[in-house]
Amino acid sequence: MLLRHTHTDIKERKALTVNPAKTCQPIGAMYAALGIHGCLPHSHGSQGCCAYHRSTLTRHYREPVMAATSSFTEGSSVFGGQANLIQAIDNIFTTYDPDIIAVHTTCLSETIGDDVQQISDKAGKDGKIPDGKFVIHASTPSYVGSHVTGFSNMTKAMVMQFARSSGTPNGKYNIIPGFVEPSDMTEIKRVVRAMGIDPILFPDTSNVLNGPQTGRYKMFPDGGVTREELESAGDSAGTIALGPLASADAARALDTSLKVPCQIQDLPIGLSATDRFIDSLRKAAGVSVPDSITRERGQLLDIITDMHQYFYGRKVALAGDPDHLIPLVEFLVSLDMIPVHIVTGTPGKNFEKRILEITRDLPCKVNVKVGGDMFLLHQWIKNEPVDLLIANTYGKYMARDDDIPFVRYGFPILDRVGHSYFPTVCYTGGIRLLEKILDAILERLDRDAPEEKFELVL
Ligand code: SF4
DSSP: OOOTTOOSOOOOOSSOOSSBSOOOHHHHHHHHHHTBTTEEEEEESOHHHHHHHHHHHHHHHTSOOOOEEOOOOHHHHHHOSHHHHHHHHHHHHHHTOOSEEEEEEOHHHHHHTOOHHHHHHHHHHTTOSOTTOEEEEEOOOTTSSOHHHHHHHHHHHHHHHHOOOOSSOOSOEEEEOOSOOHHHHHHHHHHHHHTTOOEEESSOOTTTSSOOOOSSOOSSOSOSBOHHHHHHGGGSSEEEEESHHHHHHHHHHHHHHHOOOEEEEOOOOSHHHHHHHHHHHHHHHTOOOOHHHHHHHHHHHHHHHHTHHHHTTOEEEEESOHHHHHHHHHHHHHTTOEEEEEEESSOOSSHHHHHHHHTTTSSSOOEEEETOBHHHHHHHHHHSOOSEEEESGGGHHHHHHHTOOEEEOSSOOOSOOOTTTSOOSHHHHHHHHHHHHHHHHHHHHHHHOOGGGOOSOO
């Protein structure tokens, strides 16, 4: 939808969302389930929900995303979906032979009140779950929360279902990476290993949703955390949960049930948040930061100092997920940029407070809204224009309408590639983020420069 008719007169809206800055809970649950090796996500609801969720993930990752559905009809909507789910479990294990089926609910099955635990217990008693195979489930009604909540609920479900304490420490650390790209998960594992820590990372969609083209289709790709690793998570020395909304629930559940101590941290986006992540890894491993990581930090710092003049004083509008936006806004402020308009559609208690803390020394008022939408963001932009917009693909309409340099960031990105392959977390990811921001800003400077100021060297 082109937005040139968005008006500047902002009215308080309580019961109307226009162009939400979030998507469905089950999409996050489906994404998390794909991060378990040999797992088939299953949508307990109508075919329409499943088709929408699969197609959004397929378009973002440009990989064929597989998921099954209970295919509710009018009958199941009235009498409940038990028969459909039991039949589906039987069909899936017989036909596709996954190791694990991860069931998530939808608005419809939640409204009916289907008890998925009871249904999967019955499927087990009826002999529909073969030996050595598993059905896990998460409750993901889309009329509360967002895709981030769904990711969190499924991540908690996988750890609660599988983690055990054998009494023998495994010498590892659990890392919960949050709702980030497969490339980010690879990068987080690389950095954790470089710090001398052996990680169990869950979920892990690297090599699942960014695998190579081999000419051969694999329904269950090589990547993903294994069931054995999830079981062993109960014997780890600790858990680092990256992103309070997407990862904290699973980490706290593991802490409470199996006494695996947890730390909740921001995603390592930008310099300061990565410093905090590295520092906690350093303490956990009892080692000094290796030269390779110090060098990467120095490279990021080098770009910041080299290009500071192009960041300084530029106003930015952002839409996205809270776990991304908090460290991202902190990073922009550290570059002397001015994030002025910030919205997220994902509900959460501390978001506005954290953003206002991070931006408290900026020389202007900052607009921030939790439960906001893209329409409100556009109205803010029309009232106070910005030099840069950072948002998912849906931001392109605002960028076009108001001729704003635009960096695609977050979920979903439906019209560009690269996000699955190149990380934006940790120090090297920070370099890529800066490259994207600078490309957008410098392209605009070049485009608008009068001939006498059109410089070869910037
Ligand atoms: S909002 Fe609910 S009904 Fe609509 S696609 Fe999402 S889960 Fe399905």
